[in-house]
Amino acid sequence: MDALELLQNRVSCPVLLEPAPTQEQMDTLFTAAMRAPDHAALRPWRFLVVDGDQRDALGELYLKAGLEDDPTLNEAKQKKLRNAPSRAPVVVVAIAHKTEHPKVPMSEQLITAGCATHAMLYAAHAQGVGAMWRTGPMAYHPTVMAGLGLAENEEIVGFLYLGTPGCSPMKAPERELGKFVEYL
Numbered sequence: 001m002d003a004l005e006l007l008q009n010r011v012s013c014p015v016l017l018e019p020a021p022t023q024e025q026m027d028t029l030f031t032a033a034m035r036a037p038d039h040a041a042l043r044p045w046r047f048l049v050v051d052g053d054q055r056d057a058l059g060e061l062y063l064k065a066g067l068e069d070d071p072t073l074n075e076a077k078q079k080k081l082r083n084a085p086s087r088a089p090v091v092v093v094a095i096a097h098k099t100e101h102p103k104v105p106m107s108e109q110l111i112t113a114g115c116a117t118h119a120m121l122y123a124a125h126a127q128g129v130g131a132m133w134r135t136g137p138m139a140y141h142p143t144v145m146a147g148l149g150l151a152e153n154e155e156i157v158g159f160l161y162l163g164t165p166g167c168s169p170m171k172a173p174e175r176e177l178g179k180f181v182e183y184l
Contacts, residue, residue: 006126009172013130016163020051020089021129032123036116040101044109045116048093048148055085065143088161092120098153113157120160130165133158
């Protein structure tokens with residue numbers, strides 16, 4: 001796939017089915033992440049792969065967090081939280097691992113972790129792997145962060161859902177550049 005075609009036409013795939021990406025495909029995603037722009041070569045990221053039965057454990061963690069926020073959560077909302085990680089065969093939790101540095105502010109490290117995750121999203125598309133980057137309340141919930149073993153200097157950048165595309169590829173929407181670009 002041509003690089004510019006990839007950059008201009010990638011779209012998210014909200015329906016993700018088995019089979020999961022192969023180990024070789026996953027390794028390609030992580031290799032792409034390592035090429036993210038990274039001032040001072042800090043590598044301010046790490047990735048937690050959640051697959052198989054571990055998706056159920058993540059769903060239980062989501063449910064625990066949801067019930068902490070609202071103990072009266074109805075059955076439908078409880079089921080939605082519990083089943084969220086099962087929307088794809090693999091969920092990669094992208095984590096920004098930030099450290100004090102005299103030349104690289106924390107905000108730049110967070111952006112770099114986002115760039116690494118972005119590279120994984122595009123590497124997935126280039127390999128025909130369906131991908132969807134999600135965040136939502138669980139990405140910011142202290143119970144979820146603690147349950148996943150995040151340190152104080154870490155935060156979740158997003159959940160990268162991966163699998164076999166279960167929907168026809170959508171056409172990338174055209175954007176009017178004039179609304180987003182200004183020349184001084």
